[in-house]
Amino acid sequence: MTDLRAFAWPAAPIRTERLVLRASEARDRAAAIELNASPEVNAYLGGPRPRAELERGMPEVPGQRPGFFVIEVGGSAIGTLMLDPHAERPGHIRPDVARTELGYLFLPQAWGHGYATEACAAALDWFAGACPGEAVVLRTQSANKRSMRLAARLGFTEVERYEDFGAEQWFGVWTSAPSPA
Numbered sequence: 143m144t145d146l147r148a149f150a151w152p153a154a155p156i157r158t159e160r161l162v163l164r165a166s167e168a169r170d171r172a173a174a175i176e177l178n179a180s181p182e183v184n185a186y187l188g189g190p191r192p193r194a195e196l197e198r199g200m201p202e203v204p205g206q207r208p209g210f211f212v213i214e215v216g217g218s219a220i221g222t223l224m225l226d227p228h229a230e231r232p233g234h235i236r237p238d239v240a241r242t243e244l245g246y247l248f249l250p251q252a253w254g255h256g257y258a259t260e261a262c263a264a265a266l267d268w269f270a271g272a273c274p275g276e277a278v279v280l281r282t283q284s285a286n287k288r289s290m291r292l293a294a295r296l297g298f299t300e301v302e303r304y305e306d307f308g309a310e311q312w313f314g315v316w317t318s319a320p321s322p323a
């Protein structure tokens with residue numbers, strides 16, 4: 143099994159038709175604070191965090207770890223996307239299903255343009271090359287309709303639903319198609 147954490151980071155930026163996926167830099171700090179302070183972004187993620195607390199605690203370069211991508215359109219950061227070790231995330235975990243988990247946060251003004259689908263598909267494609275045959279899991283509240291539609295578009299399939307944090311959670315898995323022989 144290949145582990146994402148063993149990879150040299152930052153990886154080279156990934157370019158799609160409209161986006162750049164790249165490792166985090168100091169200039170992304172403001173967007174990282176905005177993403178965590180936004181009531182809309184955090185509506186299904188336990189609520190926003192106080193901006194003053196984020197201003198104090200956010201590292202100079204946020205999210206410096208393998209699998210953490212900043213998504214840029216036209217030179218501006220519009221969101222972040224994470225491929226993280228599933229077992230290190232809090233809550234309901236299923237190491238028997240996969241070792242890596244996908245997460246995503248986009249600024250509300252960037253919703254409804256297909257950017258999240260484009261970015262996540264490119265990141266999953268990159269992951270399939272880096273860790274061939276490895277599955278990826280995704281957890282999201284089933285009430286989070288945008289996230290549920292995104293999961294379906296990306297090809298995640300339901301493993302189970304369960305209750306956590308007072309709400310129904312959806313647990314899905316994605317596996318890259320085997321490369322043709």
Ligand SMILES: CC(C)(COP(=O)(O)OP(=O)(O)OC[C@H]1O[C@@H](n2cnc3c(N)ncnc32)[C@H](O)[C@@H]1OP(=O)(O)O)[C@@H](O)C(=O)NCCC(=O)NCCS
Nearest residue numbers: 183245246247248253254255256257258259282288289291
């Ligand atoms: C979840 C989230 C990333 C989804 O964002 P999104 O904008 O709905 O998803 P996409 O970027 O893929 O955009 C898809 C929408 O853009 C529309 N669209 C417009 N132009 C498009 C284009 N050129 N190409 C593709 N889709 C386009 C699609 O029709 C689709 O709309 P629909 O869902 O109403 O049918 C976003 O809502 C978010 O960041 N939420 C907060 C964080 C969160 O809840 N994360 C989940 C926990 S991991």
